[in-house]
Amino acid sequence: MTSTVFVVDDHPVVRDGVILLLRSDPMLTVIGSAESGQAAIERITELRPDLILLDLRLPDMLAPEVISELRKVHSGGKIVVFTAHADHHGITASLDAGADAALVKDVAGTDLSAALRAVLRGERVVDPRIVPHHTQRSDALARSGLTRREYEVLRYAAQGRTNPEIAESTGLTRNTVKTYLQSALHKLGARNRVEAIVKASEAGLL
Structure with a gap:
């Protein structure tokens, strides 16, 4: 049984590249894409994909805002934040907002598919380069x-x-x-x- 994926990224080259990579995995089916947060929310409300691959930085909304809205309209979808930069503040805020995973865009195609499959199985996947910063933020939050x-x-x-x-x-x-x-x-x-x-x-x- 294949799982449906929706890709959100404002860079056409990145968006098309990711879609091409995922199409090589028979267990994943890309059913749509969007280049802005608002467009993503509207399409995802309609399509209800199993997993949303969400760029950290969009032209109209921050990823944590998009995630908060998506949780209202499609609470069952898995959300994976995907970023070209190890923007730890944004990634941590996204995880706090309800993202299920966070990956850096230089991940290889096979690794990306494997990570997405793990998320679909219910695992929380965070790129090892991000974890220390997320942990530091969580510790600071606990102390506050x-x-x-x-x-x-x-x-x-x-x-x-x-x-x-x-x-x-x-x-x-x-x-x-x-x-x-x-x-x-x-x-x-x-x-x-x-x-x-x-x-x-x-x-x-x-």
Whole structure:
């Protein structure tokens, strides 16, 4: 039985190359592709693939945002973040948002297929070059006392988002966003969001 794959990447050469690689695996069938986060969400809602191969950097949305939206419309799909750069901050944020795996794009074709098959079996696959950084971020988060939701709200605030924008991205109410942000400020010993972002950065959280 073959598994269906959807590829999201804004670079046509990369997108086409990955699709070509995956077509050589009889157990994987590419059923579509997209070059932006919004287009991916719309197509995936309709096609409901078994696995989504998602570029870390898209022109309209950050991968963690795309993942949050995909979890709402297609919670059963496996999500693999695929990046050309060992952008550890972005990868960690994506894993925190619900990605099942993270791979670096220089992985060989056979290794890519093997990794995707492992993810489809329910395994969590993270490129060994990423693990130390992900572990460091998780340790820093544990030390801070922040919950995952508080961290998520703070991360959006660090991107310059307003409370209404954060509410829209996370599916939370504005009051709940405000509550999480205030709680994060208290735990970080910060008086305002700017100070909280500085302290979170110093602690290795952002």
